[in-house]
Amino acid sequence: MHSEIHLALxxxxxxxxxxxxxxxxxxxxxxxxxxxxxxxxxxxVEVGLRLVAPPRSVAVPQV
Incomplete structure (x- = not known):
């Protein structure tokens, strides 16, 4: 198709x-x-920030 016809359409x-x-x-x-x-x-925005934030480390209690 000719470019000018395409542009007009x-x-x-x-x-x-x-x-x-x-x-x-x-x-x-x-x-x-x-x-x-x-x-x-x-x-x-909040959901996006939660997705890109590094996971929180959970402290494991020492016995």
Whole structure:
């Protein structure tokens, strides 16, 4: 396919997708509450930090 035709088709499809996304956003109304997004974000950060942190060493009592 000629590169300019490919680029033109890509631009048309991108415009269609943007129009659909815009219409979908208007249909849904407002975005989810910001506080829920913030809590979810910080929870993901906490989980990520736990995954990368070295395991804690457990002290074994000496008898």
């Amino acid at each position: 890509h631009r048309v499809r991108a415009a269609e997708l943007q129009a659909q996304a815009h219409a979908h956003g208007r249909a849904l109304g407002a975005r989810p509450p910001r506080d829920l997004r913030v809590r979810l974000g910080w929870t993901l």
